[in-house]
Amino acid sequence: MIRNETEYQAAVQRVEQEEARFAQYAADWRSKGYGEQEVATLLEPLKSFHLQLVEEIEYYQRLKQGRFDAFENLRGLGQLLIGLRIHLGITQRQLAERLGVNETMVSRDERNEYHGITVDRATKVLEVLGVRIETRVVAKPSGRAVGQVA
Numbered sequence: 001m002i003r004n005e006t007e008y009q010a011a012v013q014r015v016e017q018e019e020a021r022f023a024q025y026a027a028d029w030r031s032k033g034y035g036e037q038e039v040a041t042l043l044e045p046l047k048s049f050h051l052q053l054v055e056e057i058e059y060y061q062r063l064k065q066g067r068f069d070a071f072e073n074l075r076g077l078g079q080l081l082i083g084l085r086i087h088l089g090i091t092q093r094q095l096a097e098r099l100g101v102n103e104t105m106v107s108r109d110e111r112n113e114y115h116g117i118t119v120d121r122a123t124k125v126l127e128v129l130g131v132r133i134e135t136r137v138v139a140k141p142s143g144r145a146v147g148q149v150a
Contacts, residue, residue, distance in 0.1 A: 002060040078114030098128040
């Protein structure tokens with residue numbers, strides 16, 4: 001996951017370099033007599049990691065625009081916390097200062113996508129970011145409604 005503008009710029013540059021390299025590989029293979037299908041097959045494994053990086057760039061761009069993915073049963077809360085920080089243009093250092101913790105703690109938390117975070121800690125992060133999350137409870141289709149008596 002891209003977590004800051006420096007990582008974003010490096011990823012964009014890497015994608016551009018890889019695309020140029022793919023074009024060169026394809027041209028070289030064609031000059032050696034490989035057909036289009038063979039060239040596509042040879043490029044396929046190279047492009048899989050490349051496509052993952054493109055997806056990460058697109059995800060970062062969505063976060064910057066404030067377009068967040070929905071999450072269920074708090075799975076994805078960590079990514080949301082990171083995304084909110086990115087969208088608000090707050091650095092990890094600034095978040096750490098607002099939380100009253102060391103920057104390395106925020107960096108570690110984000111690297112682990114806040115895995116194992118307590119509700120109190122998540123609430124504190126949301127508060128210092130100036131964000132409120134609203135939730136709603138939806139009963140499972142096969143189960144009884146919440147509050148229904150047997």
